[in-house]
Amino acid sequence: GAGVSQSPRYKVAKRGQDVALRCDPISGHVSLFWYQQALGQGPEFLTYFQNEAQLDKSGLPSDRFFAERPEGSVSTLKIQRTQQEDSAVYLCASSQMDVPLRAGNTIYFGEGSWLTVV
Amino acid sequence: DQQVKQNSPSLSVQEGRISILNCDYTNSMFDYFLWYKKYPAEGPTFLISISSIKDKNEDGRFTVFLNKSAKHLSLHIVPSQPGDSAVYFCAASEVNRDDKIIFGKGTRLHILP
Numbered sequence: 268g269a270g271v272s273q274s275p276r277y278k279v280a281k282r283g284q285d286v287a288l289r290c291d292p293i294s295g296h297v298s299l300f301w302y303q304q305a306l307g308q309g310p311e312f313l314t315y316f317q318n319e320a321q322l323d324k325s326g327l328p329s330d331r332f333f334a335e336r337p338e339g340s341v342s343t344l345k346i347q348r349t350q351q352e353d354s355a356v357y358l359c360a361s362s363q364m365d366v367p368l369r370a371g372n373t374i375y376f377g378e379g380s381w382l383t384v385v
Numbered sequence: 386d387q388q389v390k391q392n393s394p395s396l397s398v399q400e401g402r403i404s405i406l407n408c409d410y411t412n413s414m415f416d417y418f419l420w421y422k423k424y425p426a427e428g429p430t431f432l433i434s435i436s437s438i439k440d441k442n443e444d445g446r447f448t449v450f451l452n453k454s455a456k457h458l459s460l461h462i463v464p465s466q467p468g469d470s471a472v473y474f475c476a477a478s479e480v481n482r483d484d485k486i487i488f489g490k491g492t493r494l495h496i497l498p
Contacts, residue, residue: 271428300484309389309474309488310429323484358428374486376421376428 269293271377273359279383280349288344288380292361299342300374301334302358310358316342349384356381388412389477391489399497404462406492408475411456415477419486420449420460423472432473433460462494470496 272291280286292299298317302310303326312326318339327334331350336342346353356379390409398404406420416437421429435442435449435458442449448461462469475489 298484302488307490309391309476309490311488312485315484326485360428373431376430378426378428 271359271361271375273357273377273380275380276378277381277383279385282351282384283348284384285345285347286349286382288346288357288359288382290342290344290359290361290377292340292342292359293363293375294340296361296363296375298362298364298374299336300360300362301342301344302360302376303328304356304358304379306355313344313357346382349382351384354382354384386411387489388415388487389475389489391473391475391492393492394490395493395495397495397497398465400467401464404460404465404469404494404496406460406462406473406475406494408458408460408489409456410458410477412477412479412487413456414479415487416480417478418449418451418458419476419478420447421474421476421488423474423491429474465494465496467496467498470494 274289300315301313304310314334315323316336331347333345358379360374360376362374388411419434420432422432423429433444433447433449435451440451451458472491472493474491476486478486
């Protein structure tokens with residue numbers, strides 16, 4: 268596709284419900300990132316994939332958060348037993364190269380999935 | 386503990402004038418810095434970057450200045466245009482940690498007619 272596509276754009280979940288957020292990166296992009304942006308804050312790193320390998324998941328806030336990218340393209344971020352503090356915009360980004368920044372490469376963000384936990 | 390700090394939540398500038406957005410950082414391991422621009426309901430878009438081996442990088446109306454000794458960088462927009470109204474995020478990454486970009490909280494820039 269032309270850009271990074273995320274779905275759903277908006278999700279309201281009841282506390283305790285499981286949610287799954289999908290990211291379709293730009294075709295052929297090797298690197299994929301998930302970020303969480305709470306209201307009034309900047310994006311905070313959650314996890315990073317290089318193809319299907321999850322190379323860094325240090326930003327996942329708890330074991331309720333799980334991300335996968337089984338075939339090295341589409342990725343899913345799953346949040347189990349959602350809590351109110353999980354309410355945020357979840358941003359997915361992709362990059363063409365496996366060295367995202369140093370070669371003058373750029374990371375492209377999707378529009379985000381807005382999650383509200385009530 | 387915020388490693389990238391944008392202390393001005395908002396800034397208003399007259400159209401045609403210079404906009405200066407400031408950013409401070411605390412992590413001495415940061416060696417690559419970026420600015421992203423974000424419109425409402427859209428994802429951030431890359432604007433300009435600078436490596437720590439430089440002190441200035443220019444791209445059209447946008448210039449980023451880096452002062453390593455002060456751990457400070459700034460983004461200059463000259464001249465400011467109405468379409469520049471957006472939230473601007475300062476971001477940084479550590480040596481050998483391209484996968485993790487640390488963002489500031491952002492500064493909302495309003496360009497006044």
